[in-house]
Amino acid sequence: MSSVSDTYIQNRQRVQPTHTNNYESAHGGNVVKWMDEVGAMSAMRHAGETCxxxxxxxxDFKRPIPQGDTCVIESYAYAAGRTSVRVRLRAFRESPRTGDRELTTDSYFVFVAVDAEGSPTPVPELTVDGERCRELRDDALAAEPDEE
Structure with a gap:
């Protein structure tokens, strides 16, 4: 059984010319791909299974990430269902020279744990140990989109 903070991952990707669109900023598809990969790592860290x-x-894409900047992906699991793991993901543009950072993309992903045959498999309960875990979970739940 893991805690929210056990699933916290932060990853960086330098935005190269091959990652950009016609406006010399990170192509949205690349940002989503990077978020999906890091989010799956957080989910798998909790589930102990492929997700x-x-x-x-x-x-939501709030602003671009220019070529040459760093895309920082922040990811953590904040809730678990029977076979699913809910993950908060945010992307930031970061200046490689100063470390100044701005939120660029915000999202929530749901991952499903699967066994070797690709069938959904149960995940353990996600624990909330300590103030940092509570802050992360509460922040995600407060900003989580309403499902209709």
Whole structure:
């Protein structure tokens, strides 16, 4: 059984010319790919199983990430169902020279744990140990999109 903070991952990707669109900023598809990969790592860290993307909610692009900047992906699991893991994902543009950071993309992904045959498999309960875990979970739940 893991805690919210056990699933916290932060990863960086330098935005190269091959990652950009016609406006010399990170192509949205690349940002989503990077978020999906890091989010799956958070989900797998909790589930202890392979996890696949089941749903992406509220994928909001707030500003571009220029070529040459760093895309920082922050990811953590904040809730678990019977076979699913809900993961909060945020992307930031970061200046490689100063470390200044701005939120660029915010989203919630749902991953499903699968066994060797690709069938959904149960995941353990996600624990909330300590103030940092509570803050992360509460922040995710407060900003989580309403499902209709």
């Amino acid at each position: 696949v993307t089941a749903k992406i909610s509220e994928l």
